[in-house]
Structures are given as structure tokens and as C-alpha cells.
Amino acid sequence: MSEEHGLFGAKGSGDTSGYGGLVRKRHNDLSAQRPYGGYFDELVDELERAYPEFNDDIEQIVIYRGELTLHVKAARLFQVAQALRDTPALRFEVCLGVSGVHYPTDKDRELHCVFPFLSMTFNRRIRLEVSVPDSNPHLPSLVELWGGNNWHERETFDMFGIIFDGHPALTRILMPDDWIGHPQRKDYPLGGIPVEYKGATVPPPNERRSYR
Amino acid sequence: MTTQDPYASSRETTEGRVYSVTGNDWDSLVTEIGATKEERVVVNMGPQHPSTHGVLRLILELEGETVTEARAGIGYLHTGIEKNAEYRTWTQGTTFVTRMDYLSPIFNETAYCLAVEKLLGVTEDIPERASVIRVLMMEFNRISSHMVALGTGALELGALTPMLFAFREREKVLDIFELVTGLRMNMAYIRPGGVSQDLPVGALTKIRETVKELRHNFKDNAKLLIGNTIWMKRTQGVGYLDLAGCITLGVTGPILRATGMPWDLRKSEPYCGYENYNFDVITNDGCDTYGRFLIKMDELEQSLRIIEQCVVKLEALEGAPVMIEDKKIGSPADLKVGPDGMGNSQEHIAHIMGQSMEALIHHFKISTEGFRVPAGQVYSTVESPKGEMGVHLVSDGGSHPYRLHFREPSFNNLQSLAAMCEGSMIADVVAAVASIDPVMGGVDR
Numbered sequence: 311m312s313e314e315h316g317l318f319g320a321k322g323s324g325d326t327s328g329y330g331g332l333v334r335k336r337h338n339d340l341s342a343q344r345p346y347g348g349y350f351d352e353l354v355d356e357l358e359r360a361y362p363e364f365n366d367d368i369e370q371i372v373i374y375r376g377e378l379t380l381h382v383k384a385a386r387l388f389q390v391a392q393a394l395r396d397t398p399a400l401r402f403e404v405c406l407g408v409s410g411v412h413y414p415t416d417k418d419r420e421l422h423c424v425f426p427f428l429s430m431t432f433n434r435r436i437r438l439e440v441s442v443p444d445s446n447p448h449l450p451s452l453v454e455l456w457g458g459n460n461w462h463e464r465e466t467f468d469m470f471g472i473i474f475d476g477h478p479a480l481t482r483i484l485m486p487d488d489w490i491g492h493p494q495r496k497d498y499p500l501g502g503i504p505v506e507y508k509g510a511t512v513p514p515p516n517e518r519r520s521y522r
Numbered sequence: 523m524t525t526q527d528p529y530a531s532s533r534e535t536t537e538g539r540v541y542s543v544t545g546n547d548w549d550s551l552v553t554e555i556g557a558t559k560e561e562r563v564v565v566n567m568g569p570q571h572p573s574t575h576g577v578l579r580l581i582l583e584l585e586g587e588t589v590t591e592a593r594a595g596i597g598y599l600h601t602g603i604e605k606n607a608e609y610r611t612w613t614q615g616t617t618f619v620t621r622m623d624y625l626s627p628i629f630n631e632t633a634y635c636l637a638v639e640k641l642l643g644v645t646e647d648i649p650e651r652a653s654v655i656r657v658l659m660m661e662f663n664r665i666s667s668h669m670v671a672l673g674t675g676a677l678e679l680g681a682l683t684p685m686l687f688a689f690r691e692r693e694k695v696l697d698i699f700e701l702v703t704g705l706r707m708n709m710a711y712i713r714p715g716g717v718s719q720d721l722p723v724g725a726l727t728k729i730r731e732t733v734k735e736l737r738h739n740f741k742d743n744a745k746l747l748i749g750n751t752i753w754m755k756r757t758q759g760v761g762y763l764d765l766a767g768c769i770t771l772g773v774t775g776p777i778l779r780a781t782g783m784p785w786d787l788r789k790s791e792p793y794c795g796y797e798n799y800n801f802d803v804i805t806n807d808g809c810d811t812y813g814r815f816l817i818k819m820d821e822l823e824q825s826l827r828i829i830e831q832c833v834v835k836l837e838a839l840e841g842a843p844v845m846i847e848d849k850k851i852g853s854p855a856d857l858k859v860g861p862d863g864m865g866n867s868q869e870h871i872a873h874i875m876g877q878s879m880e881a882l883i884h885h886f887k888i889s890t891e892g893f894r895v896p897a898g899q900v901y902s903t904v905e906s907p908k909g910e911m912g913v914h915l916v917s918d919g920g921s922h923p924y925r926l927h928f929r930e931p932s933f934n935n936l937q938s939l940a941a942m943c944e945g946s947m948i949a950d951v952v953a954a955v956a957s958i959d960p961v962m963g964g965v966d967r
Contacts (some may be wrong), residue, residue, distance in 0.1 A: 348525060375900050388619075404769060424914060428910075430769075430783075457937075459772075461933065462934070483776070484596070484600040484966055485600065493602060515606070520609070
């Protein structure tokens with residue numbers, strides 16, 4: 311459950327809108343209950359059969375907007391992914407890369423990684439989500455299973471600082487090699503310079519007053 | 523022999539002797555390298571090189587003319603679009619994502635908008651006319667993207683005429699874009715909820731004429747290249763990547779279809795109503811550059827077929843809305859293409875400035891604040907000219923995206939360069955890169 315105050319993101323700029331006292335609460339628990347609907351029940355059953363430690367290692371099952379997400383313990387990511395790929399009844403042959411997300415307020419689970427999978431055989435999709443603490447951002451690499459994850463993991467390392475153990479050459483890919491910091495983290499400023507136009511100064515985008 | 527020219531000299535580094543080549547110094551370079559005992563030469567090609575499709579850097583380890591190792595260096599066009607989008611409203615996001623893969627802007631916009639609509643839960647509420655226009659624009663864009671791929675690919679292999687033909691055809695497509703959106707590239711035309719404006723008067727007639735011209739003109743390149751001995755020798759068996767390689771590397775699009783796999787998201791997971799159109803998925807079992815070239819040539823005709831079906835549908839849907847009914851999402855401004863590009867219509871300005879205070883407030887609120895999207899995450903995909911373009915979109919319930927990530931097909935497919943090129947001749951690297959068709963704006967984002 312997260313909580314937010316006011317209507318505008320910028321702090322200290324004097325919120326004159328009268329919305330300063332507004333408090334919004336959000337529930338983050340989206341756990342799904344059986345029956346999941348569609349092919350999701352069958353898929354989860356098959357994975358439970360193929361992966362005996364299912365109940366221990368799958369932390370949460372979320373179904374949102376017709377998409378299935380399994381939250382997996384970070385240390386067991388490789389094994390679950392391998393089960394998805396190698397089980398004949400699942401056959402998720404394609405991993406469509408990695409996408410990191412930074413939740414600074416999610417204590418000890420600050421950095422999330424999302425792996426979308428595609429089964430061309432059954433025309434199905436599934437998503438694995440893992441989280442690691444900012445203090446120890448280590449994840450097993452999936453390059454051994456899908457060579458194509460090489461660049462995706464390098465990008466996630468570059469942008470979020472998540473270290474993929476077992477990656478053959480985990481170096482920066484988009485930013486210069488000697489760059490300091492990981493740009494896609496929420497505490498990394500967007501940057502930019504104020505722009506002067508007809509005597510008035512427009513601050514850079516991340517310092518402007520903006521709606522939440 | 524060392525020259526004094528600071529840009530064309532050699533120097534010792536920790537990795538060995540580094541030579542800089544600037545032109546007209548080939549003989550002295552060959553003499554100098556020939557004098558050393560080193561057999562292995564690492565050649566750095568790019569990032570400023572005419573045949574590397576923009577700012578792509580290739581690092582090639584050579585033995586004679588054979589490539590023993592190939593690596594791609596990217597990031598020279600990284601512009602932080604994903605980060606920037608986090609500071610803009612959901613609607614403003616389209617103006618950013620359209621600049622990613624700048625040769626297929628409509629696909630970027632559609633992929634992004636489909637993701638936003640999925641998060642909003644309004645996928646079913648998008649007006650049919652808007653979906654048909656999206657399909658129409660996407661298929662035109664597929665043609666213009668394939669035209670650049672074919673044209674520049676041929677140019678890099680030394681054939682100038684196909685490039686002239688291809689750009690002639692692309693120009694006709696860009697004319698349509700200009701007519702409909704006011705812009706030739708980076709249109710931000712597809713918006714969450716629909717499209718920014720309806721087709722202008724007479725657009726369907728012009729589209730019909732263009733389709734006829736394109737179909738006629740496509741034959742020029744086909745006659746020139748298909749079966750051409752020089753072209754076949756440069757492309758057949760070059761850049762080989764089979765199905766297993768494609769699957770492990772996550773390669774999609776024409777490269778995957780060139781292995782005989784009929785995988786096309788327009789068929790397997792239809793979006794924007796693609797299930798209502800008749801078209802074929804083109805495959806080829808060459809697994810090589812020539813196969814990919816043939817697929818692109820044949821996909822042009824399939825795109826024309828879809829466009830013709832769109833025109834018929836649009837005629838039946840004349841006057842139907844092109845933006846979602848929900849006034850909390852759709853822009854109230856009735857945008858029109860004027861002589862200086864796209865802008866508000868005069869009637870709308872007269873209405874909000876002279877007649878209705880509430881309409882003005884609404885316009886102001888939706889332009890500055892935008893709308894909020896329920897918290898959650900989605901992954902939505904479209905079949906771009908290069909393969910599966912996926913959008914991972916996360917919302918925290920606010921008026922800006924919390925995280926936007928594009929799974930760019932160019933970025934992913936470019937990884938297969940090493941698998942395609944190692945062991946081949948250096949001249950074939952150029953052909954292989956051209957067949958991957960990477961657009962660095964999309965690769966680096």
C-alpha cells in the first residue's frame with residue numbers, strides 16, 4: 311500500500327491549487343485467485359507439475375488486463391525459466407528480453423526485472439517478475455538459455471545497475487563505458503538546462519510543476 | 523613508416539599498435555602492417571561509415587579478408603526517450619516514441635497507444651474507423667520502411683538504381699503521410715484513444731491512385747534485382763541464420779520468416795482488427811540475405827492488398843468518429859491539417875474562446891493535466907517491419923508513465939550479427955547488416 315499527498319509532483323513550489331491536503335492510497339496487492347481463466351489455469355498446472363518447488367518459489371500470481379505474471383524468487387529465476395522453456399507442455403521458446411523497473415519505496419525490493427516469454431508452439435505468453443534489493447542487486451543471467459538476452463541484460467545493467475551473474479560480458483551498452491550512475495533509476499535526475507524565452511525562464515522538465 | 527599527420531598515424535597502445543586510416547594512405551598502411559609479424563587485425567568500422575546504416579560501429583577481427591569475430595558497438599544515438607517519457611503525460615508520450623525507430627514512426631505510436639489503451643482497459647472502445655486508419659497508416663509505413671531497407675541495402679552493395687527507385691516509391695508514401703497528418707516523419711498521429719484527426723477530404727481518392735502507382739512501380743525493382751546474377755551472388759547464402767539461431771536470439775520479423783517459419787503477429791495475435799483482412803504471411807526457406815530480400819519484396823504487395831481493403835472499409839465508415847467517446851481521454855480539439863501543418867480547427871477555437879467556459883476549462887485540463895491511467899503493467903506488441911515490437915508499460919496510477927520500455931526489434935536483431943558474419947568475408951558483413959535492417963534510432967532509443 312502506497313500513499314501520496316497533493317496533486318502536484320514538485321515540492322516547495324507553493325501548491326496554490328487547494329489540493330495540498332489530498333491523500334491518495336493505492337493497493338498494490340493484485341494476487342489472482344483460481345480459476346484464472348483462459349489458458350492460464352492449464353499453464354500454471356503444467357508448470358506446477360514440471361517444477362516441484364512451485365509453491366515455495368513462486369511468490370505471487372497476478373493476472374491483469376488479460377496478462378499472466380508470475381513473481382519468482384530472484385535466486386530461482388534461472389530454474390523457473392528453464393522449466394518454462396524445456397517442458398514439452400509449456401514450450402516458451404522465446405524470451406523477449408528484460409525490462410527493469412525501479413520502485414524506490416518498495417523496501418528491500420527496490421529493483422524489479424520483468425521477463426516476457428512467448429511460446430510460438432502454443433501461441434501463449436507469460437511474464438516472470440523478480441525483485442532484488444538495491445543493496446545487493448544480483449540476478450542470475452539467462453544468457454545461457456537464450457543467447458538473445460545478452461544485450462537486454464547489458465541494457466538493464468546499464469540503466470538500473472542490476473548485476474546479472476553468469477553473463478559473459480556484462481558491460482555498459484548504451485551509455486559510455488566510463489559513465490557514472492544508472493540513468494533509468496528514479497533517483498537519477500533527468501537533467502536539462504533552463505531555457506530562456508522572451509525574458510521568462512522555463513525550468514528543465516523534471517523541475518517543472520507537474521500533475522501527479 | 524609513420525607520417526606526421528595526427529589523424530592518419532599509428533601509435534602504440536596496451537592492446538597493440540593502432541593505425542588510423544583517413545583515405546589515400548592505403549599503400550603506406552599496407553606496407554607498415556605487412557612489416558609486422560601480426561596476422562590478426564582488428565578493424566573498427568564506423569560509427570561514421572556510409573555502409574553501417576547510421577551510427578553503428580562494427581568491430582571486426584580479420585584474418586586476411588575473413589571475419590573471425592564480429593561485434594557491434596551501439597549507443598551512439600542514445601537519447602533517453604524512455605526516461606523522458608516518464609516526465610510527460612500519456613498523450614505527449616506519442617511525440618517521443620515516434621522518434622525511436624524513425625523509419626517506422628506509425629508502428630512505434632501504435633504499439634505505445636495500444637499499451638496505454640490496454641492499461642486503461644478501453645481496447646474494446648476504440649472506434650472502428652480509428653482502427654482502420656491505424657491499419658492503413660501502418661501498412662503504408664511498412665512499405666516506406668521496406669523501401670529504405672531495400673534501397674540502402676542495394677546501395678551498400680554497389681547498386682545505385684534500386685535506391686533511386688525505392689526512394690521514388692517512398693516519396694509517394696510520405697506524400698500520403700503529409701496529406702493525412704501534416705508531417706512526413708515523426709507524426710505523433712496515433713494517439714491514445716484513436717487518431718489525432720480524420721482523413722482530409724479527397725484522401726481516399728489519392729490513396730487509391732497511389733496504390734495503383736506503387737503496384738506498377740514496384741515491378742521496376744523486382745525486374746532489376748530478382749534473379750539478377752550479381753545481386754544473387756552478393757546475397758545468396760550470405761548472412762545465414764537458421765530457425766534455431768533465430769529462436770535463441772529472439773529474432774523476429776523477415777529474418778525469422780526467411781527460415782520458413784510463418785510467424786506474424788498480425789495473424790497470431792491480431793490487433794487493430796487485423797483478423798478482418800485478407801493477406802498472406804510471406805515465408806522463404808533460404809535463411810539468407812536473398813530470402814529476406816524476397817520476403818520484403820512480396821510483403822509490399824500484401825501491404826497494398828490490406829490498404830485496398832482499408833479503403834473499402836473507410837468508405838463504409840465515412841463520418842464515423844476517430845477518437846474514443848470518453849471525453850476524459852480523447853482530446854476535445856478537433857485537429858485539422860492547415861497550410862502550416864496540424865493545428866486546432868477554427869470552429870473549436872471559436873467555441874472555447876467565445877461560447878463555452880466549460881469547454882475551455884476542459885480543453886485546458888486535458889491539455890495540461892491529461893488523464894490518469896490505473897496502476898499496473900502491460901506488455902503489448904505489434905508486428906513492425908523489423909519484427910516484434912513490444913512495449914512494456916508500467917503505471918503507478920498517475921498522469922505520467924511510471925516506466926516505458928520498448929522491446930525494439932532492431933536492438934534485438936542486431937545481436938545476430940556475430941552469428942551471421944563470423945567466418946564470412948568482410949564484404950558480406952555489409953550485406954548481412956543491410957538484411958538485418960537495423961535503425962539506430964530504434965536500437966539506441
